[in-house]
Amino acid sequence: MFSINNKAKLLKVIAIFLLGVFLLLLTAKLLLKVNNINTQTLKLMFKMDALVISDGINDLPYRLYQPHDIEKTNKPPLVIVLQSAFRRGNNNYGQLTNLVDKFVSDEFQNLENAYVVAPHCPENMQWNNNKPTSAPYINYDMSEIEQSWRQTLIIELIDKLVEEKGVDPERIYITGISMGASGTWEMLYRFPEQFAGALILNGRSDPNKASQIAQTPVKIFHGQNDEIAPLNNSIKMKTALDKLNADVELKILEAGHDITHSAYDIDAFKWLLNQKKSNSFKRQING
Template identity: 35%
Template sequence: MKSRSQLRWALHAALAVSALSSVGMAQEKNSAPSSSPNPSPASKQIVPSTPSQTAAVPIESIYEPREYVGASNQTLKYRLMKPYQYSFGKKYPLVVFLHGAGERGDDNVSTLKHGAKDFADEARRKEFPAYVLIPQCPKDKKWSEVDWSKPSSELPDQASDSMQLLKELVDEMVENAGVDTERIYITGLSMGGYGTWDAIARYPNFFAAAAPICGGGDPKTVERFRNLPIWCFHGAKDPVVKVIRSQEMIEALKKVGGNPRYTEYPDLQHDSWTVTYKNPEFYTWLFAQRKSNVSE
């Protein structure tokens, strides 16, 4: 007998297939979300992508609004983009996207402000069909309960409430939604960058790759994920999260034999995510990673 969660995901899948067979399919085939008009200046390493030249579909219609009720009856609102031309029974990669502090709340809309449009670009969705999960951290909560104002931090003993709920949600998706466990990725910006470092330290054998942007972590934890493919980004002139926070994580990884990629934008301040999520090389790298290729 199927569990309630299995039935729920089966219903979502059936509705998705039904929608794709009617109006939704026409939107998928003929439209793409618009990209941000003014990308930030970049270092020479980055070439912005060209957005799909098709009529725009509202981003809210691409990412379905949902709410997860956890084991402790706490709730986590989230948005979910299904793979392009989703096929029931097939397994797809999952990208977990962690927003920054400014997008906290309960509207389940502000989380689409950064990055979501870039993942939803029509040409990109065709090339890399995947689930993209964007949870919303409640106001006054954090993905990782650390003090951002300090020059360093230690991994808290317990995951934050929001991180625990997120992990429960992802585990449920893995069980019921056709997720390829070889290809679960995590990325996040600012507060979400901290959350990304926190997640891979707590669940080091769960992800296939991580891309923290302008965040920070605990350098003492890097041995846990030293072989995980990581591409870290930060603006050299960041006044909000000092660049040393990323630099110290990268240096710590290298000292224990890790081989992370690191892009530091010499002229950027806090917004190092706009140019990153517009870089086509980022997506090629991310979706090429497989957990089975990560040595223990």
């Protein structure tokens, strides 16, 4: 039997321990808040590997999701997810938003095991080398800007994953919203033979480059009330692609600029995973 003094000492130790745990949790919560890490970002940080690809001068941080049952999959597909201008930087977690979460979710992965890559765009940069402007962001001339090192490293990363992870080169997909959508359009222009399909949300592009972009099947989503990247951006590109008999669809949503949840649904996922480079109508007639 413990004496009264021993019980008091034990209770004191327990109280100090609990206080320590409380302070530790409080500190962790404050650190997460200061570093702009919410619950969703924290979850994705645990689910995705933190890696970097470099050209010797520039580093591009990225997160890689590797499916648990990937050994059962023959030549898995790959999805490249380009972030918006929100939370750019080099900490390699700012890009982990609901955009990325959609593609590592059970809803998507249950359709098919797929690798997912989410590169982190550096602060004060875009995916392309376009000069900074202010909203509304309208279509622009892609030929006036040079290919960016971010774009070059993304292609090198794709080649690396095809070689090292056995990714199916016939089923490499790309998607993005806002700045990431514009980056996606430009990737299709600069690398017309690279991607099997694209989902593009509220971006801007260059309808004069439709002949190169038409090589890749595209689903476009745009909010009709978007005041940041006007709906007319996508309408003009859709019109230009239609003239070339491209595989393109434009879905106009009753929304503004943030359309992630309304655009990425099960039908969009199924459509994307059904695309193969060898099945592209435009590639066949051009070949």
